[in-house]
Amino acid sequence: MCGWRFYSCLITLILIIFSPEISVAQAHPTDSLKIAISDTSHVQILKLKDGSEVIGRTIEIGEDDILFQSNLGTNRVRKSDIAQITTIPRESAKPGGYWFPNPNVTRLYFAPTGRMLKKGQGYFSDYYLFFPGLTGAFSDRVSVGAGFSLFPGVGLEKQLYYLTPEIGLYQSERLNFAVGGIYAAAPGWDIDGDDIPTFGAVYGIGSCGPPDAFLTGGLAFAFAEDDFEGRPAVLIGGQGRLSRNIAFVSENWKFPGADFVLTSYGLRFFGSRMSFDLGFFNTMGGEDGIGFPGLPWVDFVYNFK
Template structure:
């Protein structure tokens, strides 16, 4: 009996091997979309959001196989190789296969739309031009475009040499002028404020900064989403006399690449005096321009303990970047028949910046240094 059982098991094993070998011989790789080719790697899986039943950590590569069956029908199977070397076979219906193709096509169309809306997009793939490139991961670089393919761009950079970037991984690509390319250029923020006054441009999701103003105030702002940010202002040394605590939520809506609308509130309370209540200003603001060069017009109303002031406050401001590190800034507040402003500049590196503003106005009688700030930007470059 034992001998017969072994013969049966051996026969089944041989039969299974023959069938598997026959299936493999009758299979051929099929391309679901030209953008990924025969083999879909880990980066493409993440970029296109494919195969959610396999985590990115365990995924190495996959390809679609078409098998010819004994009855002359055909079947589609996803052959996946995991990071530990294991191989998985998952049957696919024709509809599921088509859904994968459509997903890749939609993402490619989104990419084309994004690139076409970038500054200088008419020449956004011109060989020999210098570009500032921001990746989805948050890193950025400046390089000369030396080669382009359907899904990739090649750049030469001063620090990294020649690098290849998947188009899917590009969040923003900006064509630099000859002058910018010669003196070097790098992103120094998203142009979300002038000195103290907010613009309608918002921090990107995951981007933020901390700052010290005039030694006495500590501030922090963070991009909760690409359209909503939240900030706070605190005394550097709390508990000494009255302490001012302020929160500054802001909402921004991009109308197009250069024009943004926004609104927010600066609400503050003074702790240490029992009779002191909350006060602040609610505002709406419009900004035209890029992160480096922009103009802002805003209108706000102050309120004290829930009572709104009848006279509006108008803010006019702007910034222009004149070199790799230095920008000129101005913001002016107009209320009734008087005005008060700050004018000066900002020296900025990729992460660290310092600003100096001189106050002027109808009741000031000259220019005096009044705003000194040091800020550190974190998150996205």
């Protein structure tokens, strides 16, 4: 019964993500009611009231109609027949239709990337169902996330709490650098009678490439209370968009003193605001591997803006 409920929720989530109505409604139009002539670096999605869509450019605006240029030719369209016009960057217009911006360029699976949220943006995330969190941007260079665990049968006083601040050092279309950290506490937990100390890591991270295909690398230094690990953990990962709604994601770590590399691979299914990750973590090297395909990774993210 639990398995059936899980797969029912998974199927419902994927249907919501791929719903064309949701994707169009959240395609971030310049102005769905205002018609303007676009420059050559942008194209427009012309949606008519009969449900048909055409990608092209408005080249002339009349009193009752517009002159719209597309691969079907140049045609006059009555304003009364237009339901919506969305202006998008030319590179977002693909042979299969409009590719909305990738909603999750600031994170791989667990690790962040060098890209930052824009001011006012934020998202709700949930890892393995038991680790919900919220992240928001106070500016284009500063964001803060916070979350806690929801272990069944455990009171709030014994849950895990964490904070994840991040500062963007350099941001551009293809090169991005950031520093940040994760600070976690587990009040009420103990090991052999000793309280678990606060712990976490500080990191520096960079991403290279456009939003739809980039590599990420970074160094992270772990700490527990005031005891810092002098050797860094090394991160190498990336994300590559395979289609309008699917991307490949990989996040790989080499921890100091470990004789193995923690590897991961999987797919990210997304709409214009929501995404669902299904991946696997495995080990490379070392004496005892996890075994193919690896430990499953599942998470869900909803972007507010």
